[in-house]
Amino acid sequence: MDKLLLQQQVLERLAEDLLQAEQAVRVAHETATHEENIAENKYDTLGLEAAYLASGQARRAEAIRQAMVNWRQFRPLPYNVIKGIQIGALVCLVDSDDRQQQIFLGPDGGSMKLARGAELVQVISSQTPLGRAMLGKCEGDEVSIQVASIRQQFEVLWVQ
Structure with missing residues (x-):
């Protein structure tokens, strides 16, 4: 896995x-x-x-x-569409400029980037603004966070 x-x-x-x-x-x-x-x-x-x-x-x-x-x-569980994104989810977000980013939602801090093949995966906790905003969302849902005076919006492309 x-x-x-x-x-x-x-x-x-x-x-x-x-x-x-x-x-x-x-x-x-x-x-x-x-x-x-x-x-x-x-x-x-x-x-x-x-x-x-x-x-x-x-x-x-x-x-x-x-x-x-x-x-x-920590034991990451498979994605459950009924519960939506939970801790342990590997999520691909896409922004309005069609830039994709992969997020691994972990149990604790440790904001770090890891290699997953040729791609980078950002590790965050559910305590971060983006982590909180993603909880419970499903594929196709919109995730929105406010950073200073800028509102950032993403679409959940896929979840594992």
């Missing part, structure tokens, strides 16, 4: 992101605790700034770990 391959690609990308985030945590922590970065006066904030950065990177790493858990537990 194509969606299982996409799911595996998401997990691989998240694993790469986690490695980078953990490395960033280590570097920021080492900077924050290095003896040369001990504050000498109240204006010397490099160590404090690095500690804030380490904390933020640690939260990012934890969010990636949680996303990985969600993606591992």
Whole structure:
């Protein structure tokens, strides 16, 4: 099944992101605790700034770990025309200029593009504006979202 391959690609990308985030945590922590970065006066904030950065990177790493858990537990189901588009759907949208884009609606964030043969698939969650707008739609339905002052409209070309 194509969606299982996409799911595996998401997990691989998240694993790469986690490695980078953990490395960033280590570097920021080492900077924050290095003896040369001990504050000498109240204006010397490099160590404090690095500690804030380490904390933020640690939260990012934890969010990636949680996303990985969600993606591992995720089982994409076949498209059900009665329920319409649900999490796990692979959707092809076409805009007013006849540009097509493929969307894989996943359980968690992870806005990323993956290769599916020669085509790219955008992975989004149902929490994004486009993800929310697609839920429950069927082939032939219109999907509309407001981005700043611009209304974007798409037609659902096909769903798997």
